[in-house]
Amino acid sequence: MSGLPFEQVLEQLGPVAQEAAVAHGVLGFLIEPARLLEVVHTLKDPFAFDMFVDVTAVDWPEREPRFDVVWHFYSTRHFARVRIKTRVPLADPTVDTLVPFYGSARFMERECHEMYGIRFRGNDDLRPILLYEGFEGHPLRRDYPKQKEQPLVPYRDVKP
Amino acid sequence: MSTPLTTLPNPIRPAFEQGSTPGSVIVNIGPSHPATHGTIQIVAELSGERVIRTDVHCGYLHRGFEKECESHTWHNLIPYVDRLNYCSALINDFAYCEAVEKLMGIELTPRAKYLRTLLAEYSRIADHLTCIAAALMELGAMTAFLYLVTIRDYIYEHLADLTGARVTYSYGRIGGLARDLPEGWLQRLGEILDQMDTFTGRVHGLVDRNRIFIDRMRNVGVISTADAINWGFTGPVLRSTGAPRDLRKDTPYLAYAELDFEVPVGIKGDNYDRYYVRMREIDESAHMIRQLMEMLPAGPVCVDDRRCTFPDKQLVYTEIESLINHFKLVMEGPQVPPGEVYSAHEGANGELGFYIVSVGGGVPWKVHCRSPSFVHMGGVHKMLDGYQLADIVPTFGSVNMIGGECDR
Secondary structure (H helix, E strand, C coil): CCCCCHHHHHHHHHHHCEEEEEECCEEEEEECHHHHHHHHHHHHCCCCCCEEEEEEEEECCCCCCCEEEEEEEECCCCCCEEEEEEEECCCCCEEECCCCCCCCHHHHHHHHHHHHCCEEECCCCCCCCCCCCCCCCCCCCCCCCCCCCCCCCCCCCCCC | CCCCHHHCCCCCCCCCCCCCCCCCEEEEECCCCCCCCCCCEEEEEEECCEEEEEEEECCCCCCCHHHHHCCCCCHHHHHHHHCCCCCCHHHHHHHHHHHHHHHHCCCCCHHHHHHHHHHHHHHHHHHHHHHHHHHHHHCCCHHHHHHHHHHHHHHHHHHHHHHCCCCCCCCEECCEECCCCCCCHHHHHHHHHHHHHHHHHHHHHHHCCCHHHHHHHCCCCCCCHHHHHHCCCCHHHHHCCCCCCCHHHHCCCCCHHHCCCCCCCCCCCCHHHHHHHHHHHHHHHHHHHHHHHHHCCCCCCECCCCCCCCCCHHHHHHCHHHHHHHHHHHHCCCCCCCEEEEEEEECCCCEEEEEEEECCCCCCCEEEEECHHHHHHHHCHHHHCCCEHHHHHHHHHHHCCCHHHHHC
């Protein structure tokens, strides 16, 4: 596990990376949404974070801006992990898409979009993936009631 | 009167409804089809028998796993994570438990650490056996299917002796394991591994140099290492392209750093390579299990930590502190300090990660599962496009999409 490029990454990014810390083997930091593409570009080349592991969001209803968008990257060369986080408000939950950098972002951004309503600017395919066409709301937001039902095929009336 | 089918809304919106070339047709395969090996829907444009492009839809097994996680205690989630990859449920258990243990700062007892490693490898064998058996059966190789599923059933019965269930075990615990091994379990384990060597040897003899098998598998569903990494492929699919990337080797967890094993790789990332990589991984897992049987230390299987481990039943009935401890663990759940963690294990299909966020207390704020099958479905069209319609079946089988894990 020696030779992790964490210090060099932080040095290169400078003040763009806020609240940087290494916890449980993952370098995590917070960025402004507008800096995303530039940061990911730096991570992918020269630091060889070539695998897009995951994107998801965390909902903090009491906080403004309300959502954390969280990306995880892995380097198949350095065996190191990086977590990028950014904050977006409910009024405009938009971040840039990473599809031009990583093909795998396509499906995972679709999931994050339908579950939290995060819009990925530039991803032209944000159709529902786990949910169905016409589903209303974003079920992983904290204010979506767990018991709410939206049957696609209406329930049949069963006569006693 | 039943509702006429035409009035039902379409749950999906296909990426294309018109053919791109004259004479092409668009067909729908799945989500419930005898050859689709899971609830998956593929909208394919065909020119004759050749697949021009595909649009893969999943979600038919979506059951709100992550939403449900937000209203149960950390312990109560263990049966849920079992149902992600139900072919190797123990790996899910251990990956999830380890993520919570990292947040709580718990170090496993030596026996729990080695036992978890052993059981994870045992589960990996069961998963690979299932995948290869199903893929071979879909090509008509019924004998090979029966050989492999026989061994898988021995494993299921054997795990039922340990955990009480054949498929979904709920055997992991935060801080350890549900119970220790029963009498004679390791001896039976050795017998099953020996029988497995015989049976996988027969399967090698039946299919490895079989003309029909090679024609269906070699040079079909080819993917390069660069493409595989770009599309987020991990596990046997990535290794079949020739990249020796394995989290057990690269970022060792549990007891993997102390084990002697190889990372098998393929040559060109086609179906044959994926078959062969899985077969070789079964051998490596058996090799690891035999080492672990020798290394297994004595001692407790749970840490002595009142935040997560249930007190001894005898004490619950005889002293008030243990009774309250038990009560608090059931009613409020283990108290996990605030924080976030991403923890990844090498699942049977690839990187199985859990990203969990805690705000303190007994219930998670968020549990997100990074499932390899879902990510694989995002890139599987790279392996389907350009090949024959009939090739979808073996290619799809060799990726081993598990609906429970893909759709969550």
